[in-house]
Amino acid sequence: MGKNEYKAEWEELAQVKKELAERDWFMGTSGNLAIRVSSSPASFLVTASGKDKRKQTDEDFLLVDENGEAMEETNLRPSAETLLHSRVFRNSQAGCSLHVHTVPNNVVSELYGDRGEITFRNQELIKAFDKWEEDASLIIPIIHNHAHIPRLTEEFSVYATEEKGAVLIRNHGITVWGRNAFEAKKLLEACEFLFQYHISLLSLKNISQTI
Amino acid sequence: MGKNEYKAEWEELAQVKKELAERDWFMGTSGNLAIRVSSSPASFLVTASGKDKRKQTDEDFLLVDENGEAMEETNLRPSAETLLHSRVFRNSQAGCSLHVHTVPNNVVSELYGDRGEITFRNQELIKAFDKWEEDASLIIPIIHNHAHIPRLTEEFSVYATEEKGAVLIRNHGITVWGRNAFEAKKLLEACEFLFQYHISLLSLKNISQTI
Amino acid sequence: MGKNEYKAEWEELAQVKKELAERDWFMGTSGNLAIRVSSSPASFLVTASGKDKRKQTDEDFLLVDENGEAMEETNLRPSAETLLHSRVFRNSQAGCSLHVHTVPNNVVSELYGDRGEITFRNQELIKAFDKWEEDASLIIPIIHNHAHIPRLTEEFSVYATEEKGAVLIRNHGITVWGRNAFEAKKLLEACEFLFQYHISLLSLKNISQTI
Amino acid sequence: MGKNEYKAEWEELAQVKKELAERDWFMGTSGNLAIRVSSSPASFLVTASGKDKRKQTDEDFLLVDENGEAMEETNLRPSAETLLHSRVFRNSQAGCSLHVHTVPNNVVSELYGDRGEITFRNQELIKAFDKWEEDASLIIPIIHNHAHIPRLTEEFSVYATEEKGAVLIRNHGITVWGRNAFEAKKLLEACEFLFQYHISLLSLKNISQTI
Numbered sequence A, B, C, D: 001m002g003k004n005e006y007k008a009e010w011e012e013l014a015q016v017k018k019e020l021a022e023r024d025w026f027m028g029t030s031g032n033l034a035i036r037v038s039s040s041p042a043s044f045l046v047t048a049s050g051k052d053k054r055k056q057t058d059e060d061f062l063l064v065d066e067n068g069e070a071m072e073e074t075n076l077r078p079s080a081e082t083l084l085h086s087r088v089f090r091n092s093q094a095g096c097s098l099h100v101h102t103v104p105n106n107v108v109s110e111l112y113g114d115r116g117e118i119t120f121r122n123q124e125l126i127k128a129f130d131k132w133e134e135d136a137s138l139i140i141p142i143i144h145n146h147a148h149i150p151r152l153t154e155e156f157s158v159y160a161t162e163e164k165g166a167v168l169i170r171n172h173g174i175t176v177w178g179r180n181a182f183e184a185k186k187l188l189e190a191c192e193f194l195f196q197y198h199i200s201l202l203s204l205k206n207i208s209q210t211i
Helices: A003-022 A082-091 A103-111 A124-129 A149-157 A181-203 B003-022 B082-091 B103-111 B124-129 B149-157 B181-203 C003-022 C082-091 C103-111 C124-129 C149-157 C181-203 D003-022 D082-091 D103-111 D124-129 D149-157 D181-203
Strands: A032-038 A043-047 A061-065 A096-100 A117-121 A137-143 A165-169 A174-178 B032-038 B043-047 B061-065 B096-100 B117-121 B137-143 B165-169 B174-178 C032-038 C043-047 C061-065 C096-100 C117-121 C137-143 C165-169 C174-178 D032-038 D043-047 D061-065 D096-100 D117-121 D137-143 D165-169 D174-178
Touching: A003 A032, A003 A043, A003 A061, A003 A096, A003 A181, A032 A082, A043 A082, A082 A096, A082 A149, A082 A174, A096 A181, A103 A165, A103 A181, A103 D181, A117 A181, A124 A137, A124 A181, A137 A149, A149 A165, A165 A181, A174 A181, A181 B103, B003 B032, B003 B043, B003 B061, B003 B096, B003 B181, B032 B082, B043 B082, B082 B096, B082 B149, B082 B174, B096 B181, B103 B165, B103 B181, B117 B181, B124 B137, B124 B181, B137 B149, B149 B165, B165 B181, B174 B181, B181 C103, C003 C032, C003 C043, C003 C061, C003 C096, C003 C181, C032 C082, C043 C082, C082 C096, C082 C149, C082 C174, C096 C181, C103 C165, C103 C181, C117 C181, C124 C137, C124 C181, C137 C149, C149 C165, C165 C181, C174 C181, C181 D103, D003 D032, D003 D043, D003 D061, D003 D096, D003 D181, D032 D082, D043 D082, D082 D096, D082 D149, D082 D174, D096 D181, D103 D165, D103 D181, D117 D181, D124 D137, D124 D181, D137 D149, D149 D165, D165 D181, D174 D181
Parallel strands: A137 A165, B137 B165, C137 C165, D137 D165
Antiparallel strands: A032 A043, A032 A096, A043 A061, A096 A174, A117 A137, A165 A174, B032 B043, B032 B096, B043 B061, B096 B174, B117 B137, B165 B174, C032 C043, C032 C096, C043 C061, C096 C174, C117 C137, C165 C174, D032 D043, D032 D096, D043 D061, D096 D174, D117 D137, D165 D174
16 A cells, blocks of 8 residues: 555645644644544554654655554554544544543543543534534543553543543643544634633633623 | 526635635534625525535535525526525625534633633724724624524524624634635634634633733 | 935835734734834835735835825825824834734733833843843833823833833733834844743743742 | 855755744744864854854854864854853764743743752653653753853753753753754753643643633
8 A cells, every 4th residue: 555545634634733733732743643544444644753843844644554554565653542543533433533631631530630521511612523402411421541541542432432532631632532633623612712712711610700 | 597697606605615615614514604796685605514614616606596595597506595695695795605513613612602702902903894993992792503594594684784793603713704704704813813812812721810 | 306316214014014914913914113214304104004914015104204104195194103103213212113913012011011120130132122231120101002192102112212122012012112123023032932931931920929 | 164164064054944943942032053073173153143043044053173163263152051052062962952942941940940840741742852761750950040051051061961952041941952953953842832732731730620
């Protein structure tokens, strides 16, 4: 399978990478991205480890199989959290999976880490997750940041069963996926907006009782 | 009516969209924009639903009549809140109407939602709304975010009677309009500045009593 | 005096305008900029009123005399606060004067408005104002925002006597000036950094007593 | 030694400067950067004093020896803190050293200045400093901002012994170094992320005890 076989997916993922880099969502070379190339068995492009994601190069991504192993001869290593993306593609029909660290998603993951989840209600942007009723709620699970990646993957896997979703890893960013790159990015943006909103409102909580 | 008939309006709205996208004011594909094409009956260009507003394409906008119905054959759907823009153009001489979600406008809408309005005084930027006296005040109404769009439109319509104005929808962004795209954008920026300022000052409120 | 006579000054001011616009420091068409063209009597280029400062056009600036009156036939109006710049150029050897609204400078002007000044100590960036000793301090005066511009100018004028300086107007931005555009911009950046720093530290004040 | 001899290093440092400038990390002409050219005795390129770091010119850097003295005839002066970089290159094998002022790094340096250090735990991004264990911690020392540069250098030098590291100077930014420009920038970004995260979490500290 040569580069021509997955040129469209490469370019789509490169575009997502560029947009997220413009927001500075890859601080300290953190974050990794994946896009599905074939269905069953799953293969996907994933970011190579240790690259500066503000740059666009021919070595930004590599093709891996559903176990996260490189499918072509290469000296690139897949990103450390490739197994998480792998589970998304094995467990569901999802087409794209994004893992990013932002200050707000880390802060929320720490604030609500002991509870294991955060719930959003009465916020227009939860509609991005098909929550249309006026009293609907969006629950995002928060899992422990196991240093042992297979164990982290196991716990993550429980929540990665539908074709779209989001999971926070405590002090280790968020993984968001959707049917395609457009949807995955849309859901990620919706989550980040909700986190920023929540933090801003929370910081005014005591004050707001007196205004 | 072909695209040549509203080329100028299209380009003006595209320019506004580009500037607001640079500020990241369309997170999660939220937000929608409209610009008047004809007066009476009103017709206007409005953003197509579900597009990535950071990109510029030939399918970004479509022409609709004063009821928000497409006037040309198209597979595009008008943005969900097109009816709000429609009321702005029917009720007043306004030329441009902008609806955007930002963290500060959502936070302010929630903090003051029970009161139904927020008032700004002693701030230079309220002059954008022609408030020139030293003790003048700017009042921005906040309405409930009805999931039923016609009911939302009805409540919104009460406040959309002048050729310039702004209405917050609780946890659902702000709609701002003016005589033309330049003024609508200027008023939107003034509102966002005031919201950011208010939130920052509020967060220091308890502290400021002791400095 | 034709445009060729002040081409260098025009381009220098245009460059400053572009940089400040990239930081979004002209929200709601606020802010205005001035650069000296001749010494005695003073003449200077100043931003035209009501323009979108994110754009670069041939009508961005106009030449005015030391009373702030247009020196060439034009339908442009000088910015409302031209008189403040005028005093800077009459009272001192300053070459460039910048007036901008940011959320932090407005917040600081309100928090310390009753005191009439804010003092910075133990901060490396006060060296921008030639404060080199370890216990040196920088005092920035804060004046009342008189709606009557001549009265505002009179109060401002008291503090605009040296070739570099900065004055906050309560809820009406800051005016900063220096020997040339480079220095004025440097001082403005130093002030904004100090304001951002101060607000961030203040918001952690109660907490910091317990860490 | 002519410019051709260190063209690669010049371009690498110019690229880092450009990226940091895009984040606005050189407010008020603060900050300075250095990259090693030769090993032993050390020589390195360092930013010239008093330049606008948002611009790219042929006078952005100059070559200095391990005492921080210019090695070529030039009217440029090395940045004031060149001695700090000099110690990094003399004491270790580091290839690149970056000194920047940001609001978060100054705030953290002040909050924890009396303690002389800040410790980070349970944060994925400390892995940038090769802290892989689940209970690992990263300690960043904070030194007093001596106005006398040789004394500042002496205190700094104690902590600049390894090929990668970071030292906060109280209210005077951070100095971060690594084996090469890529690593130095990665470590700087990781530090800034951790500072932003820490400040945001701290501001919610009292509140988080009640949620």
